[in-house]
Amino acid sequence: MTIQTIAGPHDYLRAQLRWRWSEIAFWLATLLPFVLAPNYLVLASQVASTALFALSLDLILGFCGIISLGHAAYFGVGAYTAGLLSTWGWGEPLSGLLLAGLAAGFFGYLTSFIIARFRHLALIMITLGLGLLLQEAANSASFITGGFDGLQGIHTWPIFAKFDFDLYGYTAYSYALAVLFLIFLLARRIIHSPFGLALRGIRENAQRMPAIGAPLHSHIRTIYTIAATIAGIAGAVLAQTTETVSLEALGFQRSADVLVMLILGGTGRLYGGLIGAAVYMVARDQFSGLNPQYWYFWIGLLLIGVVMFLPNGILGGLSLLTRRARAAP
Amino acid sequence: MPSVFGVLFDGLAYGMLLFLMSVGLSVTLGMMNFVNLAHCSFAMLGGYVTVTLMNAFGWPFFATLPIAFCAAAATSIILERVFFRRFYNASELNQCLLTIGIVFVSIATAAYIYGTDEEPVHLPAYLQGSISFMGLDFAVYRLFLIATALLITILLVISIESTRFGAQVRAAVNNQRMARGLGIDVDNLFAVTFALGGGLAGLGGALAIAMVGLDPSFALTYLIYVLIVVAVGGLGSIAGTFVAAMLLGVSDMAGKYYVPALGSILIYLVMMVMIMWRPTGLFGRR
Numbered sequence: 229m230t231i232q233t234i235a236g237p238h239d240y241l242r243a244q245l246r247w248r249w250s251e252i253a254f255w256l257a258t259l260l261p262f263v264l265a266p267n268y269l270v271l272a273s274q275v276a277s278t279a280l281f282a283l284s285l286d287l288i289l290g291f292c293g294i295i296s297l298g299h300a301a302y303f304g305v306g307a308y309t310a311g312l313l314s315t316w317g318w319g320e321p322l323s324g325l326l327l328a329g330l331a332a333g334f335f336g337y338l339t340s341f342i343i344a345r346f347r348h349l350a351l352i353m354i355t356l357g358l359g360l361l362l363q364e365a366a367n368s369a370s371f372i373t374g375g376f377d378g379l380q381g382i383h384t385w386p387i388f389a390k391f392d393f394d395l396y397g398y399t400a401y402s403y404a405l406a407v408l409f410l411i412f413l414l415a416r417r418i419i420h421s422p423f424g425l426a427l428r429g430i431r432e433n434a435q436r437m438p439a440i441g442a443p444l445h446s447h448i449r450t451i452y453t454i455a456a457t458i459a460g461i462a463g464a465v466l467a468q469t470t471e472t473v474s475l476e477a478l479g480f481q482r483s484a485d486v487l488v489m490l491i492l493g494g495t496g497r498l499y500g501g502l503i504g505a506a507v508y509m510v511a512r513d514q515f516s517g518l519n520p521q522y523w524y525f526w527i528g529l530l531l532i533g534v535v536m537f538l539p540n541g542i543l544g545g546l547s548l549l550t551r552r553a554r555a556a557p
Numbered sequence: 558m559p560s561v562f563g564v565l566f567d568g569l570a571y572g573m574l575l576f577l578m579s580v581g582l583s584v585t586l587g588m589m590n591f592v593n594l595a596h597c598s599f600a601m602l603g604g605y606v607t608v609t610l611m612n613a614f615g616w617p618f619f620a621t622l623p624i625a626f627c628a629a630a631a632t633s634i635i636l637e638r639v640f641f642r643r644f645y646n647a648s649e650l651n652q653c654l655l656t657i658g659i660v661f662v663s664i665a666t667a668a669y670i671y672g673t674d675e676e677p678v679h680l681p682a683y684l685q686g687s688i689s690f691m692g693l694d695f696a697v698y699r700l701f702l703i704a705t706a707l708l709i710t711i712l713l714v715i716s717i718e719s720t721r722f723g724a725q726v727r728a729a730v731n732n733q734r735m736a737r738g739l740g741i742d743v744d745n746l747f748a749v750t751f752a753l754g755g756g757l758a759g760l761g762g763a764l765a766i767a768m769v770g771l772d773p774s775f776a777l778t779y780l781i782y783v784l785i786v787v788a789v790g791g792l793g794s795i796a797g798t799f800v801a802a803m804l805l806g807v808s809d810m811a812g813k814y815y816v817p818a819l820g821s822i823l824i825y826l827v828m829m830v831m832i833m834w835r836p837t838g839l840f841g842r843r
Contacts, residue, residue, distance in 0.1 A: 295650050342833065348649065349592065350836040353788040354829060360781065361825040368818060484657065491654055521668040521773065528661030532640070535655045 237422075244420045254499065258405055262398075268513075269397030275509045276404035277465040282489045282501025283408075283415055284458035289487075290496030291419060292451050293431035294343065295352050297483055298359020299459060304366065304478020306332040306460025311379045311473035312372070319385040325407070325464045332460020333453055340452035344445040347434065359483050366475055378474030382467065393469065400469040407465055408502075411458055416498060418454065427451055431496075488527060492534060494541025503542055563694075564811050570699035572806025573706030574768065577761030579783040579790075580713065580798050581754015587730040587793020589645050589747055594656040595636070596758055597780040598663035599629040603759025604766040604775065605667060608676045618681050622763055629759020634752040641751070642744070660776050667773040676771045684767075702764060709757070710799060717795060726750055730793040782809075785828045791838025800839060801831075 493504025603625035717723035790801030812823035
């Protein structure tokens with residue numbers, strides 16, 4: 229470890245920000261689907277948007293300790309904003325993305341005042357309640373949301389009026405990957421800042437943070453709003469690339485799924501959500517012949533197994549292995 | 558337009574069911590702070606035991622109820638010994654994930670064995686129909702539900718308030734470390750309470766299916782209601798759970814009868830307002 233040789237907190241943060249070879253290799257590997265699996269680019273674009281969603285959950289859960297069972301609410305707000313804009317005749321993707329992020333972020337900002345006041349079971353119940361409330365509201369307002377059938381007639385215009393969304397998903401994956409990468413850079417910068425350190429302090433001991441002068445509630449509100457914005461952007465990317473939005477976008481199932489992905493990959497590591505989303509979605513695609521009921525049997529077993537034997541997810545297991553390998557000789 | 562009285566009556570019957578299904582979770586949560594999202598899987602198990610014994614083996618309805626209780630209690634004690642006890646000191650997140658994994662497995666198993674359709678429930682003739690009293694109609698089964706649940710509540714309150722076991726449970730809920738210090742075997746106590754709570758959930762499930770139906774999604778659908786009851790009522794408080802269950806039962810019925818367009822919005826709103834007003838629940842101490 230290099231921590232002993234570091235002079236001060238700023239040096240520590242700067243050292244954290246440095247790019248590692250494994251990170252560069254990871255991002256190069258995300259380009260592989262273009263060459264190796266051109267038939268799976270549509271799936272890859274969905275993986276990218278879901279990974280972005282998982283990243284947004286990681287920001288609040290992995291770094292700030294806010295357990296949310298209703299995070300799909302913000303995903304859904306973003307997806308419906310982008311979808312509705314398109315059905316109302318404005319299918320320009322980038323401005324749609326921006327507006328969807330703003331809408332979800334605004335909703336996140338409003339709800340963050342509630343979120344910041346609670347912890348433990350009350351917090352779990354409130355996030356669950358918020359998600360369910362929005363789902364029921366969207367269901368009741370079927371004249372806007374299309375109810376269970378979803379929105380009809382979404383059409384996304386070409387990006388920069390040049391790159392059309394094709395059937396094979398070249399544009400869709402490039403678009404989703406670019407958005408994912410840019411927002412990942414942002415998230416990485418946030419996490420390795422003094423603010424990011426304060427968030428981890430809140431995760432470890434929320435009572436002690438105000439004592440050392442960190443404003444607890446306003447920090448939670450800030451990161452929650454950021455996470456909601458990113459979730460909304462993820463929803464918008466999914467809506468624009470698949471050109472469908474249905475109630476499923478903000479259902480409890482999606483909130484549970486993204487939690488599973490993040491746990492599978494490992495929380496509090498930024499990459500955990502990305503890897504978890506990829507593993508989960510590719511596995512589900514491979515087993516798509518299976519009845520969804522049976523798919524959840526394996527997901528349930530997987531959850532039990534991960535919690536019992538791999539409490540820090542795939543990435544936690546990997547880093548344990550590398551540490552052991554280094555310690556061995 | 559149904560009468561106010563009819564809504565109240567149906568709501569109370571429904572609330573009794575919710576109380577039976579949630580009281581075990583409330584006590585175990587209050588005692589060990591263990592978030593058991595799989596609690597309604599025990600209720601579902603009880604429901605399936607009753608349905609199977611009645612439809613496939615021709616057992617009378619009443620004979621199946623103790624079996625439903627015992628099956629759910631046995632399963633919950635096995636799960637407690639194998640899985641849950643390793644997680645008492647784990648984070649809430651890990652507890653949630655472990656138990657939601659068990660919910661997924663239980664739903665898939667039920668779907669594999671019974672299919673995803675709703676199971677037919679044939680009540681005995683003497684529990685069907687309704688009786689008139691002072692110009693008001695009472696469905697016999699709902700009367701039976703209310704009577705049964707009240708009986709169980711009274712038994713429960715007596716055993717918690719005036720037995721040695723109950724005193725130990727109250728001590729452990731109130732202050733687990735102090736109870737340990739006084740020589741109470743909290744681990745064992747917890748296992749017994751857990752089995753009792755699981756068994757009550759199984760009984761609640763067995764009684765519920767004739768009123769609300771039974772399919773594999775039961776474990777997730779009613780989990781939300783049970784969580785609402787527990788969170789609103791306050792952890793470890795039997796009185797609080799009872800009041801919250803009645804409140805939820807009546808307001809859910811009222812919402813469904815009077816403003817069906819709102820769906821479950823009313824319930825969720827009531828819950829959120831209650832939790833924001835009293836984060837530790839109506840009767841919660843912590």
